[in-house]
Amino acid sequence: MYFLQCDLDAKDETRRTFGARIHGESDSLNLDYEAEFATQTGSSMGKEIDASMFAAQFGYRSKALPKNMRIWIGFDYASGDRSAEDNKDGTFDQLFPLGHAYLGYIDMVGRKNTLSYSQGVSLQATKRTTVTLALHQFRRARDTDALYNAGGAVAREPGNGLSRKVGNELDLSISHKYSDHVNLLFGLSHLRPDDFIEQTGASESIRFAYAQAVFTY
Template sequence: IGIASQPVQYQDGRHFDDKSNSDARFHMLRVERLVGGTNELSAYYGVYERSAAHYLDADGEETRQLLDARLGGAAQGFDWDVEAMLQRGSLGSKTIRAWAGGSRTGYTFDTLAWKPRIGLQLDIASGDRQAGDGRVGTFNPLFPNGYYFSLAGYTGYSNLIHVKPSITVKPLAMLSVQTAVGLLWRQTTADAVYTQPNLAVAGTAGQGERWTGAYAQLRTDYAFTPNLSGAVEAVHYTVGQTLRDAGGHDSNYLGMELKFSW
């Protein structure tokens, strides 16, 4: 799969006035293969370019080369999705050296009522360990989807350690209910705490402790028909002392969605 793209910039002056944004480009070559039956092995090489990037320790033209490898599959009740990412390049006059990894694993008890699944999600993304050293270590998640953690979007995939155990049950064939707790730390206290998409929280870089906070998540999904599904998600986020000292506070989120596909 090959992609060559230039995102669109909205003008917000009138309807349908978007235009190509020459300040950003993203290109990618991806290969996929089924191994061992239904296990999906994939890898991609990408190039991300931005003309006016701003980070805590660097500003200027950003060029990132991306390497990514992923393995996903299921067997005998177990399921897994494991991914590793490397980023190299330059940002202004400085070099980029960033990395990240993530995994989602679980086991489903098919013989029990409600078919409970016990899951564990682990994530880590690098931060910038030392200001002024000529190197940018903050991982760039590029175009992140907050759904990866929760739809609340309280945390970004930069300078992050994330541990999320969960339990999912199916009281009905078309209904699933998931409860989860997410625990969050910084990979390094020298860098900031980040929110979606990768925005640094002012007053957190070089301040406080690794612990960022925790969230509790409750989500229900229901398939009304093969083409129509709905979901309700509630999240309570409790900030750590570092965010509280920076002016942050606990938050609650409630979201409802209805999807129609064909």
């Protein structure tokens, strides 16, 4: 378990982030877990900052499952609020966003004004190859706030969108350790838009295929 404090000072904004993370596993229950929480205070453009996030994931392994298989469920929440009716800024700021890390490989959704439910299964098919299938179900935390992408930029303004339902993303990835210095990654992703996207503009499905090679020394 660890605690984190991060201060950000910029023109017209002072943001302080306090957070904690815990992780571990229970051999008797065949469970592993991790949870993270952060809260933000300060001021932005004359408004008082009051934002927070929470994320958790629980994994399960058992002899009843095929060898080297892990099933997991996850939840990710980041507050949102762009209401002009009060003097508060409730939208969580990711500060240092990471692509693909938490909310799917397409990066349509970031950790700002979001509710995400996820389920997945991973299988170590061989000593060097791992196959993962994950489903993410995206919603906006507040219907008055925008949809933000993985980089933190506005992906879709709220406009006439009354629904919080953003869409569902299915990710298939294959990781292969080719050698001690080379790791290969292949994947297919599909995002099906839901009501909010359909209410605010173009709403075609997104399909994404990729291949990656990483060399370390």
